[in-house]
Amino acid sequence: MRTTRRRIAAAFIAFALCLSGIFGASALVPSQASAMDIVRCTGRPNSDDDKTTIMGATQSRITFEASVAKDEGVSELTLHIPDGTTFGTDDLQLTLLTGDDLMTRTEVAYDVAVDGQDLTITFDEPIMQEGNLNVIVYDVFFPQAGGEMQVEATYKLASGAEKAIEDIPVISVTGISATEALSQWLSEQSWVQAWNSNRFLRLFFDPTILVTSFPVVLNGFFMSIAVVAVAFPLAIPLGLALALMRLSKRAVIRGIATTYVNLVRGTPLFLQIYIAFFGLPLAGIDIPNFPLGVVVMCMNSGAYMCEIYRAGILSINKGQNEAARSLGMTRAQTMIYVILPQMFRIVIPNLTSEFIVLYKDTSLLAAVGVMELVMYARTIVASTGSITPYIVAAVFYLVITLPLSKVTRHLEERVRGGRKRKRAGDVAKEVSHA
Numbered sequence: 001m002r003t004t005r006r007r008i009a010a011a012f013i014a015f016a017l018c019l020s021g022i023f024g025a026s027a028l029v030p031s032q033a034s035a036m037d038i039v040r041c042t043g044r045p046n047s048d049d050d051k052t053t054i055m056g057a058t059q060s061r062i063t064f065e066a067s068v069a070k071d072e073g074v075s076e077l078t079l080h081i082p083d084g085t086t087f088g089t090d091d092l093q094l095t096l097l098t099g100d101d102l103m104t105r106t107e108v109a110y111d112v113a114v115d116g117q118d119l120t121i122t123f124d125e126p127i128m129q130e131g132n133l134n135v136i137v138y139d140v141f142f143p144q145a146g147g148e149m150q151v152e153a154t155y156k157l158a159s160g161a162e163k164a165i166e167d168i169p170v171i172s173v174t175g176i177s178a179t180e181a182l183s184q185w186l187s188e189q190s191w192v193q194a195w196n197s198n199r200f201l202r203l204f205f206d207p208t209i210l211v212t213s214f215p216v217v218l219n220g221f222f223m224s225i226a227v228v229a230v231a232f233p234l235a236i237p238l239g240l241a242l243a244l245m246r247l248s249k250r251a252v253i254r255g256i257a258t259t260y261v262n263l264v265r266g267t268p269l270f271l272q273i274y275i276a277f278f279g280l281p282l283a284g285i286d287i288p289n290f291p292l293g294v295v296v297m298c299m300n301s302g303a304y305m306c307e308i309y310r311a312g313i314l315s316i317n318k319g320q321n322e323a324a325r326s327l328g329m330t331r332a333q334t335m336i337y338v339i340l341p342q343m344f345r346i347v348i349p350n351l352t353s354e355f356i357v358l359y360k361d362t363s364l365l366a367a368v369g370v371m372e373l374v375m376y377a378r379t380i381v382a383s384t385g386s387i388t389p390y391i392v393a394a395v396f397y398l399v400i401t402l403p404l405s406k407v408t409r410h411l412e413e414r415v416r417g418g419r420k421r422k423r424a425g426d427v428a429k430e431v432s433h434a
Contacts, residue, residue: 034069034166035072035073035163036067036072036153036163036165037066037166038065038153038167039065039066039067040063040064041151041169041171042063042169042171043061043062043142043149043171044060045060046058048383053174054142054171054173055142055173055174055175055180056141056143056146056173057141057143057176057180058142059139059140059141059184060140061136061138061139062079062136063135063136064079064134064135064137064151064153065132065133065134066132067132068096068127068129068130068131068133070129071128072127073126073127073128073157074133074156074157074158075126075156076120076121076123076156077120077121077133077135077153078120078153078154078155079119079121079137079153080118080151080153080154081117081118081137082117082149082151082171084143085117085143086139086141087138087139088137088139089119089137090139091139092112092135092136092137092138093135094110094121094134094136095107095133095134096127096133097132098130098131102131104131106129108127108133109124110123126157126158143173144175145175146175147173148170148171149170150171151168153165180212182211184208186207186211192207192208202386204391205388206386206388209380209384210391210392213377213380213388213392216376216389217373217393217396219371219376220372220373220374220375220393220396223370223373224359224363225359226290227293227362228355228358228359230294230298231293231295231297231298231301232298232301232358234294234302235297235301235305238302239302239306242261242302242305242306243305243307243310243313246310247313257306260303261306265303265304265307269296269300269361269364270364272296272300273367274367276292276296277369290370293362293370297361297365300361301357301358304357308347308350308351309343311347312344312346315343316342316346320339321334321338321339324338349408352407356404360401363397373393373396374393376393377389377390377392378390
């Protein structure tokens with residue numbers, strides 16, 4: 001009985017030792033590494049402003065590099081290019097880097113096949129050397145919208161086994177606008193290249209900068225319109241008040257208005273802007289750029305409107321004032337109900353001209369950092385070295401000034417025509433009374 005137990009115990013111990021030997025041996029065997037592991041996957045930066053940015057819809061390239069284990073026999077490599085990305089294969093470059101320092105370049109014979117977004121590279125002879133396989137894909141255009149571009153890769157061994165390469169880093173691509181994409185497309189056109197070969201045309205009328213600067217300068221156009229849209233209506237009552245003060249019989253009131261008008265009209269608007277934007281902060285008065293710009297433009301325009309109104313009021317026949325007073329109307333009633341309505345009809349052409357001048361004078365606000373037309377254009381000029389953005393800004397000025405100039409001429413003709421008809425009517429009355 002004891003012998004049987006001893007035999008069972010000995011067998012159990014032997015079995016346990018056998019198992020421990022098997023597992024111990026397997027623990028000493030290192031796990032097999034992959035035949036290919038990612039080293040890097042990058043795109044070439046293509047931004048003129050930032051040397052690290054990769055932009056969509058702009059020519060770039062993909063550099064894919066993976067390590068190859070020794071004697072694995074890699075026979076095929078397939079790269080799945082991100083969806084929406086176009087690429088070329090004519091200039092595909094493939095190099096095997098070997099040696100301890102990976103500086104030995106070995107050319108590898110291969111064939112290329114493209115199936116949709118899959119770029120398959122088949123090697124004439126399986127790669128048995130240890131090293132890094134470097135693949136450069138040229139003429140790459142990532143999607144215009146940009147995003148995180150993930151390249152996927154699989155490889156085949158001579159044995160037929162197929163495996164995927166893990167942990168490939170993504171390529172961050174910055175999206176571009178439709179105008180930037182159009183500019184990129186134009187830069188590749190032969191007629192644009194021929195056009196820009198002329199230095200004058202390239203500096204003043206570069207089509208590629210024209211389309212990109214248009215939406216940027218458009219923001220400045222809206223800012224200029226906003227300044228005028230607020231300043232001009234405020235200048236109308238200010239100018240009228242100053243005109244009435246200058247016509248006042250009280251010397252003090254007349255002197256205040258006269259001094260203000262002479263100071264504003266006698267100094268450059270550019271100087272007034274500098275005093276407001278740099279003098280007030282030194283005095284401890286901080287006002288945001290937009291409202292401060294509106295105030296300066298309003299006060300300047302009000303002084304010029306004052307003279308327009310005053311000339312219009314003085315152009316009204318004094319007989320109308322006397323007739324109104326003879327009917328029992330007060331001086332204020334005469335001014336409100338008789339003089340001013342006629343005056344406004346006379347000065348409308350001049351007010352339209354003042355609006356044009358005010359709109360053009362908003363360009364001076366660029367000197368103090370207000371982001372209007374000229375400021376946006378100047379920013380682009382500084383980065384591109386082309387005068388084209390200034391031409392775009394000029395077009396935006398002309399869009400407003402040319403139609404208004406025509407309106408002004410039309411109003412002036414109507415006013416002159418009305419005066420002629422009125423004089424003819426007066427002559428007819430005199431004849432009939434005679």
